[in-house]
Structure formats: C-alpha cells, structure tokens
Amino acid sequence: MFLKRHVLSMREFSREEIDSVLDLAASLEPFARGKKSDAMAGKILALLFFEPSTRTRMSFETAMKRLGGSVINLGPAEGSSISKGESLADTVRVIGGYADAMVIRHPKEGSARLASQFSPVPVINAGDGAGHHPTQTLLDLYTIKKESHLENLKIALVGDLKYGRTVHSLAYALSLYGADITLVSPSSLKMPDPIKADLSGKGTAVRETCDLAGVIDDVDVLYMTRIQRERFPDPVEYKKVASSYRLTPESLGAARRNLIIMHPLPRVDEIAPTVDQTAHARYFQQSFYGVPVRMALLKMLIGGA
Amino acid sequence: MSEDERMQKLPKEKPEGLKVKTINNGTVIDHIAGGQALNVLKILGISGTTDATLSVVMNVVSRKLGRKDIVKVEDRELLEEEVNRIALIAPAASINIIRNYKVIEKRMVDLPDEIVGVVRCQNPNCISNTMEPIESRMLVKAKNPVLLRCLYCEQPLTERIAEYLI
Numbered sequence: 001m002f003l004k005r006h007v008l009s010m011r012e013f014s015r016e017e018i019d020s021v022l023d024l025a026a027s028l029e030p031f032a033r034g035k036k037s038d039a040m041a042g043k044i045l046a047l048l049f050f051e052p053s054t055r056t057r058m059s060f061e062t063a064m065k066r067l068g069g070s071v072i073n074l075g076p077a078e079g080s081s082i083s084k085g086e087s088l089a090d091t092v093r094v095i096g097g098y099a100d101a102m103v104i105r106h107p108k109e110g111s112a113r114l115a116s117q118f119s120p121v122p123v124i125n126a127g128d129g130a131g132h133h134p135t136q137t138l139l140d141l142y143t144i145k146k147e148s149h150l151e152n153l154k155i156a157l158v159g160d161l162k163y164g165r166t167v168h169s170l171a172y173a174l175s176l177y178g179a180d181i182t183l184v185s186p187s188s189l190k191m192p193d194p195i196k197a198d199l200s201g202k203g204t205a206v207r208e209t210c211d212l213a214g215v216i217d218d219v220d221v222l223y224m225t226r227i228q229r230e231r232f233p234d235p236v237e238y239k240k241v242a243s244s245y246r247l248t249p250e251s252l253g254a255a256r257r258n259l260i261i262m263h264p265l266p267r268v269d270e271i272a273p274t275v276d277q278t279a280h281a282r283y284f285q286q287s288f289y290g291v292p293v294r295m296a297l298l299k300m301l302i303g304g305a
Numbered sequence: 306m307s308e309d310e311r312m313q314k315l316p317k318e319k320p321e322g323l324k325v326k327t328i329n330n331g332t333v334i335d336h337i338a339g340g341q342a343l344n345v346l347k348i349l350g351i352s353g354t355t356d357a358t359l360s361v362v363m364n365v366v367s368r369k370l371g372r373k374d375i376v377k378v379e380d381r382e383l384l385e386e387e388v389n390r391i392a393l394i395a396p397a398a399s400i401n402i403i404r405n406y407k408v409i410e411k412r413m414v415d416l417p418d419e420i421v422g423v424v425r426c427q428n429p430n431c432i433s434n435t436m437e438p439i440e441s442r443m444l445v446k447a448k449n450p451v452l453l454r455c456l457y458c459e460q461p462l463t464e465r466i467a468e469y470l471i
Contacts, residue, residue, distance in 0.1 A: 009459075087437050110432040110457025114439060129430050131458060194461070 006116040006123045007297060009132040010169040015176040022142050024296035025289075031066050032292040040069030043302055046099035048074045048091070048115075049126070050106045055265065055287060056126050056135070060103050063294035069302075072099060089118040096120040100302045104128075122301040130165055136264060137169045139293040140223070143286040147260050148220050153179040156215045159225035159245055159270060161191040166264045167225055168195050175204040182215050183208045186241045189231065212245055217254040222247070222280075224263045224270050248272045252280060262286050328360075331379040333401040334391065339364050339372030341394050344467045346376065348390050348423060349383065357381055370397060385412075390423050392416040393451060394467050416445045424453060424462065424469050431458040441471065 031037045045064040049057050061071045074095070088111060095102060096119040104115050105126040112125030112132070127133040144150055155174065157167045161183055171181060171191070181199065183191050187210060199206050209215060216222065227245060232238035246269055247261065263271060263283040275281055337345055342361050351357065358379035367373035388400045392414040402410040422440035426433050433441050433455065442456035453462040462469060 088432070089438050106432075107430070108432040108435060108458075109428060109430050109460070110426075110455065113457050114432045114437060117439070128432075129458075 005301075006112075006119075006125075007134055007301070008112050008116060008123070008125045010134045010137045010173050013134070013173070018138065018141060018173065018176065021138055021293065021296050021300065022145055024299065025138075025142050025292040026146075028067075028295045028299070029292045032063070032288070032295060034066070036068075037066065038068035039299065040064060040067035040302065043069040044072055044099045045069060045298065045302075046072050046074070046095045046102040048095065048102055048104045048106075050074075050104075050111075051127070053105055053126070055290065056105065056133075057103075059287075059290040060124075060126070060294050063291050063298055066291065067295055067298065069100075069298075088114060092119045092123070101298065124297060124301070127165075130163065132169055133165055134169065135290070135294055135297065136166050137173050138297070139286065139290040140166070140170050140262065140264070141173055142289045142293050143262060143282060144221055144260075146289065147282050147285065148258070150177045150179075153177065153221065154182075154219045155179055155221040155223060156182040156184050156212075156219045157191075157223045157225070158184040158212060160189045160227050160231065161185040161225075162189040163228075163231070164225045167191070167223070170223065171195065171199055175199050175202040178204065180205045181207070182219065184210070184212050184215055184245075186210060186227070186245075189227065213251065216252060216259070217256065220256065220259065222259065222261045224261060224267070224283075226266070226268055226270060242269055246270055246272065247275050249274050249278055252278065255280060327406055328377050328379050328403055329406060330404055331358075331377060331381055331402075332383045332388075333403060334376040334378075334383075334388065334395075335373070335399045335401065336367070336370060336397045337374040337376065337391070337395040338370060338397065339367075339374055341467070342374035342376050344394050344470060345374070345391050345398070347470050348393065349378075349387060351378070386417065389414050389417050390420060392448070393420065393424065393453075394470075396449060396451070416448050416451065418445055419443065419456075420445060420453065423471060424466060425471050426455040426458060426460055427462050427469055428455065428458050428460040431455060431460065433457045 047057055047060060064071050092115040099121060101122040102119060103124045103126045104112050107129050109129040109131040111128045112123055116123040125132055125134060157171060161167050174181060181204060196206055227242050229238050259280050260282045261280045265283055265287055334345060342363050360377040362375040364372045382402050391398050398414045400412050400414060401408045420443045424443050425441045433439060443453040444456055446452045446454050450463060451466060
C-alpha cells in the first residue's frame with residue numbers, strides 16, 4: 001500500500017500518496033479517540049528527540065500506544081552515549097536494532113536523511129533544524145480536508161513566512177491540490193523567493209500582501225503562525241507588527257461563516273483566547289488530528305495487523 | 306587598438322609551443338578559466354606533495370576566454386569521472402588524453418548528476434558539516450550556470466563554488 005521506506009520531506013510525496021495517508025487516517029480516527037486496537041501489538045517505536053518537543057513527541061507516543069504498540073525513548077542527551085561523542089550514524093544503527101521504526105528530531109538540517117542512510121528500520125523526520133517536518137504538513141492537510149475542503153481551496157498563510165518551516169512545506173503540498181494561496185506577512189518576513197518561484201512553477205496562484213484585514217473575508221482557511229520577537233531588533237517595531245497580525249472576534253467580523261482558523265501551536269499573542277469560543281477555531285482539533293495521521297504513517301511503514 | 310581588436314589579430318592559439326613543450330603521455334586540460342588552475346588541481350586531488358610531473362600555465366591570452374589556464378599531468382590518464390568535476394569551476398575546459406605525443410582522445414567536461422566528496426555544503430548547520438562518517442553529496446540541478454543542491458539539507462549553492470571545495 002505504501003512504498004516509502006522513510007518519511008523525510010513532503011517533496012517526496014505525490015498527491016496520491018498523501019491521499020492514501022489521509023484516507024487511512026480517517027479510518028483510524030475512532031482508535032485515536034480510544035477504541036481498542038492491538039494492530040501494533042509486539043511492535044516497538046523508538047523516539048529520538050535531540051531537541052525538546054511536547055506535542056510531536058507525545059502524539060507519536062499516543063499514536064503507537066493507541067494501536068497497541070510500545071515506545072522506547074532516547075531520553076535527554078545528557079548522560080547518554082551522545083554526550084560521550086557518539087555519532088548520529090552509530091546511534092541510529094544501534095537503536096535500529098531495538099525498534100521497528102524510529103522518529104527523529106534533531107537540531108541539524110539533513111539529520112533525518114543521514115539517519116535514513118544508516119538505519120535498518122524506517123525513519124520518520126519530526127523536524128531537522130530549519131528543514132522539514134512532514135508529519136505536521138500531513139496533519140495540516142488532514143485538518144483542512146476534514147474541517148474545510150482541499151479542492152478549490154482559498155487559504156491565507158499568515159505571519160512569519162520567512163523562517164517558518166511549516167508554512168513552506170504546507171504551501172508546497174497545497175500546490176499539489178491547486179490551492180489559491182495568499183501570503184500575508186510583514187515585509188521583513190516574506191516567503192523566500194525560491195519557494196514562491198517553486199509554487200508559481202507548479203501553476204499555483206500566489207498573492208502577497210501585508211494586510212491581514214483585507215483577506216479575511218475572501219478565504220476558506222486562515223493559517224496563523226507565530227511571529228517571533230527575536231526576529232525584530234527594535235521592540236517597538238515588533239509590537240506594531242505583532243498587533244497588526246492578531247486575530248480577535250472583532251477582526252473576524254467580515255469572515256465567511258465557514259472560515260476555519262488553524263495554527264501549528266504553540267500560540268502566543270496572534271490569536272486572542274476569545275477566538276477559541278468562535279465557530280472558526282480549529283487549532284486544538286488540528287493538534288488532535290496529529291494522532292490519527294501519525295497512526296496512519298506508522299501502520300504504513302511498520303505494517304502490523 | 307581596442308582589446309577586442311587586439312584579440313582578433315592574435316594568431317590561432319598554440320600555447321603548448323609558446324609556454325610549455327608537448328608531453329609524451331598524460332592528460333592536458335585546456336581552456337580553464339584564467340586563475341582557476343590551482344582549484345582544478347585541488348578538485349583532481351593533486352596537492353603540492355604529488356610525485357606527478359605537472360605543468361601549470363596560468364593567465365595566457367586566449368581568443369575564447371580572454372585569459373585561460375592550462376594544466377598538463379604527465380604519465381597519468383585522468384578518468385572521465387575525475388575530470389568531469391572540473392566543470393564545477395571551469396565549464397569550458399577541454400580534456401586531451403595524450404599517448405606517444407598524439408591526442409588520442411579529446412572531449413569537453415560534463416558535470417555528472419551528483420558530486421560526492423568535492424564540495425562542502427555552505428550551510429553551517431547542515432549535518433554534512435559535522436563529524437558524522439559521511440561525505441558531502443551535492444546534486445547537480447543545473448549546469449550553466451552551475452546550481453548544486455545539498456542532498457542532506459537541500460541548501461542550494463551557485464556562486465563562489467571554489468570557496469567550498471574540500
């Protein structure tokens with residue numbers, strides 16, 4: 001059903017392959033909500049997080065355990081073989097002997113691809129520095145499919161489009177579905193030209209603006225991202241920019257009735273807590289959908305009953 | 306007389322006769338962009354401690370390139386995969402294999418699809434720039450101008466390639 005041995009980057013997925021992940025995720029949702037499964041009984045997933053992570057690590061752990069499998073953890077790097085200077089290549093060769101698949105997050109770009117060259121079992125990239133985080137993109141697509149629609153989608157990607165890796169790979173994946181994409185960011189945090197050129201080259205309609213208020217009434221999905229304080233040398237400038245990209249119930253007055261708001265979380269100030277009560281908020285649901293989507297990937301990569 | 310007119314009046318090139326004598330057996334790399342001969346040697350893995358008999362001619366006048374360098378390596382016929390890497394910094398270079406004073410093979414350099422262990426990634430945070438037991442791997446995405454992409458972190462490299470030679 002799934003020919004991939006590793007999940008490293010969205011660029012390696014065709015639209016058909018994405019669809020097959022999303023379809024399987026939909027069928028696994030009852031198990032993500034607690035229905036008993038022992039599909040992964042006897043299987044072990046290794047979690048190698050060389051950087052702190054809460055939701056990604058825990059949702060992989062939840063996905064594996066809900067399917068009846070078990071999880072082993074690298075634990076903190078201090079006190080482990082890593083602190084003794086062991087290479088990542090050796091670490092994955094050793095741990096690959098203990099587990100049926102491994103999930104890796106590492107601060108260096110390209111680390112997951114390196115791991116895939118040495119690991120005897122499938123490797124899932126859960127973030128390699130400023131590089132890729134494909135399971136986030138898959139759960140974003142699943143959320144859009146479930147809560148809105150992937151066909152003829154009009155979406156605005158909002159906030160830090162320069163450094164935010166999630167929006168880069170989401171924009172790429174959406175181009176496979178012919179989405180109409182509006183990029184909304186302060187001028188200093190625009191999406192890099194090579195990524196935009198890549199989208200245009202695929203025939204995707206891409207518009208750019210700094211004005212969030214001007215697009216709210218014209219899209220199906222608002223995908224918000226965090227604007228980080230450290231990107232701005234001047235704190236006054238940061239406050240000005242951050243406040244103009246803040247969603248409140250009032251700023252959503254002109255929104256379409258079925259507009260949905262997404263956010264990869266954690267949020268800071270960009271979505272007011274009062275927005276949580278509106279019919280538009282989907283970010284917590286989005287976070288939950290990480291479980292069935294990761295279940296689907298695990299089943300496809302490891303197999304099991 | 307303008308520089309262009311001066312170039313027009315130059316006789317057809319005979320740099321071997323002009324600067325260094327022909328070699329008996331080996332490889333002549335001609336039409337290297339002026340000033341790049343030492344980088345070509347670096348790509349070929351020929352260092353200052355080599356035993357090979359080498360002739361390096363730099364910045365001779367060329368009708369085609371303005372200024373060009375020539376490298377002659379005696380008694381060694383360079384393999385195609387070795388010389389093709391030269392296209393990274395000298396895309397117009399030509400290779401002449403010499404046997405018994407005769408050119409028995411002449412070809413242009415042509416970059417392969419992947420370059421292994423020759424150019425390091427310019428991204429300091431790339432896993433290939435750590436102590437991991439791997440060689441750098443660059444995918445060749447375009448040949449003119451050269452565009453490389455790191456297999457690991459996918460960062461492109463297009464300018465100042467010579468600065469990243471290993």
